[in-house]
Amino acid sequence: KNEVEQSPQNLTAQEGEFITINCSYSVGISALHWLQQHPGGGIVSLFMLSSGKKKHGRLIATINIQEKHSSLHITASHPRDSAVYICAVRIGNYGGSQGNLIFGKGTKLSVKP
Amino acid sequence: GAGVSQSPSNKVTEKGKDVELRCDPISGHTALYWYRQSLGQGLEFLIYFQGNSAPDKSGLPSDRFSAERTGGSVSTLTIQRTQQEDSAVYLCASSLRVSGATDTQYFGPGTRLTVL
Numbered sequence: 001k002n003e004v005e006q007s008p009q010n011l012t013a014q015e016g017e018f019i020t021i022n023c024s025y026s027v028g029i030s031a032l033h034w035l036q037q038h039p040g041g042g043i044v045s046l047f048m049l050s051s052g053k054k055k056h057g058r059l060i061a062t063i064n065i066q067e068k069h070s071s072l073h074i075t076a077s078h079p080r081d082s083a084v085y086i087c088a089v090r091i092g093n094y095g096g097s098q099g100n101l102i103f104g105k106g107t108k109l110s111v112k113p
Numbered sequence: 114g115a116g117v118s119q120s121p122s123n124k125v126t127e128k129g130k131d132v133e134l135r136c137d138p139i140s141g142h143t144a145l146y147w148y149r150q151s152l153g154q155g156l157e158f159l160i161y162f163q164g165n166s167a168p169d170k171s172g173l174p175s176d177r178f179s180a181e182r183t184g185g186s187v188s189t190l191t192i193q194r195t196q197q198e199d200s201a202v203y204l205c206a207s208s209l210r211v212s213g214a215t216d217t218q219y220f221g222p223g224t225r226l227t228v229l
Binding site: 033035041042043044045048086088101102103104105106 | 146148154155156157158202204206217218219220222223
């Protein structure tokens with residue numbers, strides 16, 4: 001079993017739809033990252049979370065530490081949101097954590113006009 | 114520059130040759146990471162450097178892989194005696210420091226390595 005599981009693997013949506021991508025993990029973490037990888041391969045860090053919720057524009061990320069679960073939401077989706085969304089966790093305790101990230105396999109999102 | 118840069122952007126080599134991949138992190142970032150992404154696979158951690166501490170090499174797949182970070186800035190990932198399974202995109206990222214709110218990682222564009 002992978003330490004970081006994402007669902008769904010693939011997601012097709014119509015422009016304007018509300019989208020949710022889920023990430024579950026099985027290890028103790030100090031932080032969780034959501035990354036966006038564009039079709040050209042470039043990776044952008046969207047959020048880093050250790051608790052609660054963060055919002056940036058149409059993107060919202062939440063994390064429930066007790067349930068070891070995070071969600072990434074996209075409101076009013078647009079074709080330019082089409083990308084692979086990757087969840088990654090940094091294991092260990094805050095302040096004493098290892099530096100490396102463990103990655104989910106990604107969710108490929110395609111938003112149709 | 115403003116972001117993380119990597120060179121070369123593409124490298125084609127023959128099996129058995131050595132290759133060096135370079136990463137220039139964002140100025141002032143003390144943490145530097147190397148990852149690789151094989152075709153159709155997810156990202157895989159290779160190695161990270163934090164300041165003057167000993168690097169975490171736990172992700173390196175074999176002793177053919179090594180990395181250095183000189184002067185706390187530029188890093189070089191070296192793959193000796195390349196094999197076809199080494200073909201992948203090698204990504205470098207940097208962050209201000211490992212822990213705390215400033216741990217957002219900024220990724221470079223990657224080096225696409227093809228081993229023939």
